[in-house]
Structure formats: structure tokens, C-alpha cells
Amino acid sequence: MKATNRDVYEKVTKPLVDSAVNGFNATIFAYGQTSSGKTHTMMGSKTERGVLELVVNEIFEAIESNPDREYLLRVSFIEIYQEQITDLLTGSTRLKVSDTHNEVVIKELSEEMCSTPDSVIDVMKKGEKLRHIACTNMNERSSRSHTIFRIIIESRSRCETGSDEIAIQLSHLNLVDLAGSEKVNQTGATGGRFKEGCAINVSLSALGKVIDQLSKNERHVNFRDTKLTHILRNSLGGNAMTAIICAISPASVDETLSTLRFATGAKTIMNKPVVNEVVNDKAMLKRYEKKIKDLELQLVSRFKELNLLYSISSFHFCFLHYSILLIHFFPFFSFFCFFIFLYPYCAFILSLLHSLKVP
Structure with a gap:
């Protein structure tokens, strides 16, 4: 049976989108070895829409079906390349990460307002042009970095419009496209490509370590070891609903087994999602x-x-x-x-x- 991106979306990610529209944080990962189809699953192609585009359409359909609330959407797009954070919407580099009131904040990160599905997709395509991509023996368009496309959804009841007593639901929907783990003897990477591959493997190894620590309920978890795990702290055992799409390939049995072990550990982690509200004093x-x-x-x-x-x-x-x-x-x-x-x-x-x- 051949599964399409639509099949993956319907079975894995659609429930998370519905929750995000109703005030819950949500995160969707694509994880796996290089050339296994992660970017195709998330971003799609000319002949098939990806999960990201399907998610965007679902959000606006959910908004239209809920006339009792008014919504405001903002989007941001970042790249983590060799442990440096870049704003893909402005090109700003070396952005800093800080913790504020149990929330992880990326300082000076730009956001764009969007009111239609097409405007969101246009922002995504704009950011994709700045992403680091290179050719290797395994993949003609190999992602050399991790990206996080974040959709911020604000909503409030229409009956509160003009009132001093306001309760706003504020949720983050993260769509994460991870660079694939790779082996030098397979990719043939040298020079700059080799350095990129090392950074990718270190980052993914840290993510695997965090997943392993959470699955074993260890008291201390190394979230701060990498920018990726630090930014996605709430998505890993915290205040968010998380789905991980694990992509595998027959190119490497070892990498496939590693991906399956990662998925097995991730399934045991229990998150603690709650509706996020910003409420004024009245x-x-x-x-x-x-x-x-x-x-x-x-x-x-x-x-x-x-x-x-x-x-x-x-x-x-x-x-x-x-x-x-x-x-x-x-x-x-x-x-x-x-x-x-x-x-x-x-x-x-x-x-x-x-x-x-x-x-």
C-alpha cells in the first residue's frame, strides 16, 4: 500500500491542528535519516501537497467553521544551522534564546501577519529560499539545517469585543523539519559538507538523548545542550501536543533501526498540554x-x-x-x-x- 502525504496528515497531524485552533500548543516533527523523505512529507512537491500546506488549509477551515470567535494569525520561520539561529524571513543571524516565565523566547524574531492560506504559504516559500541546501551522494537537495515554521494563533470570543473583560487564547503550532542523520561513507561529504554533517549528527544525538531521558523519567534532562532541544522544550514532555513522523529508507538498515528506536522511546513520553489563555485583570x-x-x-x-x-x-x-x-x-x-x-x-x-x- 502506498501512503500519501494526505494519508499521513489525516492519521497523524489533523487532531493536533484542531487542538491548536482551540488553544493548545502543538508540534509536528519529521525525523529520520537523510534522503528518507522528511522534507517531501513536510513541504511537499509540485505534484503533491505537503503536511504544512494541508495544516494551513485546515486551520482556516476551522476558523471559518467557528463564527463565535475572532482569530489573528502570525507566522515566524527560523533555521538552526551549525547551532546558529537565523530568521528566514529577514535574514537576521545569531539570534539569542532566553527563558521567560517558563517560556522559551527567541529574541528579535520577526513575525508576519497572515489572513489567508496563500499568504501563509507565500511566507513559507520566502523562507525556504534562504535555507541551507546542498547536494550529496545520498540526496540532490539535502537539508543542511533544521527549520521550525511556527504559526501563532490568537482568538477571543466575539461577545468580548469592546469589553474590558478579555480572555485571549494563544497557541503555538510548530512544524519542524529536521535535517537527516548521515554517515560520511554514504554521503561522500568533505570540507564544509562534512562540517555540516557533524553538526547535524551532534544536534540529532542530543535530541535522542533528551527523548531517552524523558522516556526513563530522569530528574535532569539536558534541554540546553543544543538550540533545537532548548527551543522545543515545551514540545518534549511539556505543555504541548506532539506528533513525530518518522521517515525510514532501505538505504541503511542501521539508520532505520536507530529511527525506530527513537520512535519507540518517544511514544512513552507523556506531555502535559493545557489551554493557553492570556486574561486581563478584570x-x-x-x-x-x-x-x-x-x-x-x-x-x-x-x-x-x-x-x-x-x-x-x-x-x-x-x-x-x-x-x-x-x-x-x-x-x-x-x-x-x-x-x-x-x-x-x-x-x-x-x-x-x-x-x-x-x-
Whole structure:
């Protein structure tokens, strides 16, 4: 059976796109050895659309099907070449990475606003022209760098437009095209190509190490060893939904086994995605007020139940006192008294369990 990029998209990436539109961070990787088809899968060709283009079309279809929210899309495109970060939209090089409030930020990274699928694709093609690509024995157009095409999706409810109480959902959708691992005896790389191949292998080795550490639940994970793992920290066991497309090739059995081991380890990692919201002070206060009111109602309900229990207990103290006298003189009343004594408690416990049942 021959699988197409559309098949890969439908089975692997479409659910992540739907989640990203609804406020969850998401990341889609393409991983594998050189010449295995990663770039073709992500970027497509003249005869077949890639995952990136299918993702973009799906985003705008989802936006059109949700008229209750208004959306704003921004895109950025970076290249990691020999551990140097380049903005593919402006050509700026040696960008710095920093951690701010548990978020990894690339300083001075440009973003472009997009309002149509075509405008997003145009930005992607513009960046692709600046990417490092070279010819090797394994691949006529071998990617010599990693790229991350990021789509930033902001949305808010239309009923909040013009209101002081604003809650904005803000999610990042990362589309990552990794350079392929390669062996010198296969690629025939020399000089600059050889240096590029070494940098690629070191970076991918660090990514594999991070995946291995996360799969083993180690306390310390070496995210900062490379720019790639640092930037994608949230995508690896953090606040994001992540899908990894592993491409293999019959050109090297060893590389294929290595890719499959990588995929096996990655499948065991548990991410912790949450809806990302930016809420202003008034909206936050309104939410807290609602939460306080809900808690007050729960407390009133519990107090009523406790008062009922106290009333039942008082009644049963008197009932028990007179029942003992009654049973002493009329033993055949014992079963009737026992039933009257226990029934309210059983009914109270059953109602309490019903109220605590998780919907």
C-alpha cells in the first residue's frame, strides 16, 4: 500500500491542528535519516501537497467553521544551522534564546501577519529560499539545517469585543523539519559538507538523548545542550501536543533501526498540554468571583446536610431512649425499632454519595 502525504496528515497531524485552533500548543516533527523523505512529507512537491500546506488549509477551515470567535494569525520561520539561529524571513543571524516565565523566547524574531492560506504559504516559500541546501551522494537537495515554521494563533470570543473583560487564547503550532542523520561513507561529504554533517549528527544525538531521558523519567534532562532541544522544550514532555513522523529508507538498515528506536522511546513520553489563555485583570476577577460564589453554594449545601444529620441524631437519641424501654416490655417491637433507627442514616449516606458522584 502506498501512503500519501494526505494519508499521513489525516492519521497523524489533523487532531493536533484542531487542538491548536482551540488553544493548545502543538508540534509536528519529521525525523529520520537523510534522503528518507522528511522534507517531501513536510513541504511537499509540485505534484503533491505537503503536511504544512494541508495544516494551513485546515486551520482556516476551522476558523471559518467557528463564527463565535475572532482569530489573528502570525507566522515566524527560523533555521538552526551549525547551532546558529537565523530568521528566514529577514535574514537576521545569531539570534539569542532566553527563558521567560517558563517560556522559551527567541529574541528579535520577526513575525508576519497572515489572513489567508496563500499568504501563509507565500511566507513559507520566502523562507525556504534562504535555507541551507546542498547536494550529496545520498540526496540532490539535502537539508543542511533544521527549520521550525511556527504559526501563532490568537482568538477571543466575539461577545468580548469592546469589553474590558478579555480572555485571549494563544497557541503555538510548530512544524519542524529536521535535517537527516548521515554517515560520511554514504554521503561522500568533505570540507564544509562534512562540517555540516557533524553538526547535524551532534544536534540529532542530543535530541535522542533528551527523548531517552524523558522516556526513563530522569530528574535532569539536558534541554540546553543544543538550540533545537532548548527551543522545543515545551514540545518534549511539556505543555504541548506532539506528533513525530518518522521517515525510514532501505538505504541503511542501521539508520532505520536507530529511527525506530527513537520512535519507540518517544511514544512513552507523556506531555502535559493545557489551554493557553492570556486574561486581563478584570476578566480574572470576574472568574474568581464566580468561583467564590460556586464555593459558597457548595458550603451552604454541605451545612444543610450537616444540620439535617444533627436533627436526625437528636431525634434518634430520644427515639433510642424510648425504644429501649419499649423493647424491654414488648420484645416483638425490636425489628421495627431497628429499621426506624437505621433508615434515615442509610438514606442520608446514599444521597451524599449521589451528590459527590463525578459527572
